Each structure stands twice: as structure tokens, then as C-alpha cells.
Amino acid sequence: MMEAAKVLDAKGMACPMPVVKTKKAIDEIESGDILEVHATDKGAKSDLAAWAKSGGHELMEEAEEDDVLKFWIKKA
């Protein structure tokens, strides 16, 4: 697993909160650091990918474990 500078627990949150909370969390880490996001909103799969793209961040990896979607995003 990738070394995350911060882990955001967005489980149980509905649209648009996973994206809003991810934005806040990424503001708190340094460029090049990795943010790990856990979400259960099924829409987060496409939303976080789109969000990362629009901010120039890199979605390094994603996984699904026990209905929890996990994302590793490298801050631009």
C-alpha cells in the first residue's frame, strides 16, 4: 500500500460531500503528498476521478474492500 500523508474517512457521506471533504483534506497536505480517501458513495468512483482530473491531481490507485471504495490521490 502507498504511504498516505493523510487519510480521509468519507464513509456514509452522500454527494457532494466526499468531493467537498476531499478538497478540504488536500488543502492540508503538501504538493506531491498522497491523500487516501475512504468512501461508500458509489458515485464517488466517477466523481473523485473527475475531481482529481479537474485539479490536476493524480489518482494513483483505487480499490474496493468490503463495500468501501478507497482512493489514493497525489496532490499536484
Add this chain to the structure above:
Amino acid sequence: MENNTRVAIIAANGGMFDAYKVFNIATAAAASDKEVGIFFTFEGLNLIHKEAYKNLPLPEGKEHFQEGFEKANVPSISELLGMAQEMGVKMIGCQMTMDVMNLEKDNFVDGIEVGGAASFIEFAKDADISLTF
């Protein structure tokens, strides 16, 4: 990362569904580093009225969706409005509608601007995305 994409939204309706459409798009856009402005006009003013926004009506016959909102853990309108304010979403209340409805700036949540159609057009003329709800 900053980019200069601008999103201009007109909120012209005052129900709970309308509030979700407006604030979901606005907060998602602001979280994606877009510059967002919303013009609240006619019933849309309910969405930022100090009292009204806390108790927006569901469409007639659709009241049963209340349960769905709770079950899906959808954020409250208060929460979304707070997020929008925190992320710097520009909110313009329509002066003319406020005059018609006998409302003052004090009747609305903090941080709004009051202006007319021309204020919105000035903001919207450079918008990349324009939406009306």
C-alpha cells in the same frame, strides 16, 4: 491548483429539490476550484432566506422522499449552504424581487450581495458554464 473556470447559476425556484440542485452543483464546482456565483431570484430567494432555507418544502405528493434523504445520508441544506459560503461561492440576491416581497438584506444569510440582473450578467458574461434551476 487554481484555474479560471467560472460557473454562473440562476436559482429561481424555492423548494427543497431546487435547493439541492443548486447547492450540490455549486459546492461541487467550488470544491473543484471553479469560481462560482449564484443569482437568487423570485422563489429562489427562499434558499438564502434566514428562516425559509431551514424548512424548504418538498414538492406536493413527494413528501415521502424525506425518508429517502435521511436514509441516503444526504447533507442538510444548512450544511451545504455553510460549505458554499466557506468556499467563497458568490451569492447575489435579486433586489427587485426583494422589493416586491418586502424583504431586506437582513432577512438573508450573512455574506450575500444584493444586486440586479445587470450584476449577474456582469459576472456571467465570462462564465464557462451557465445553469438555471
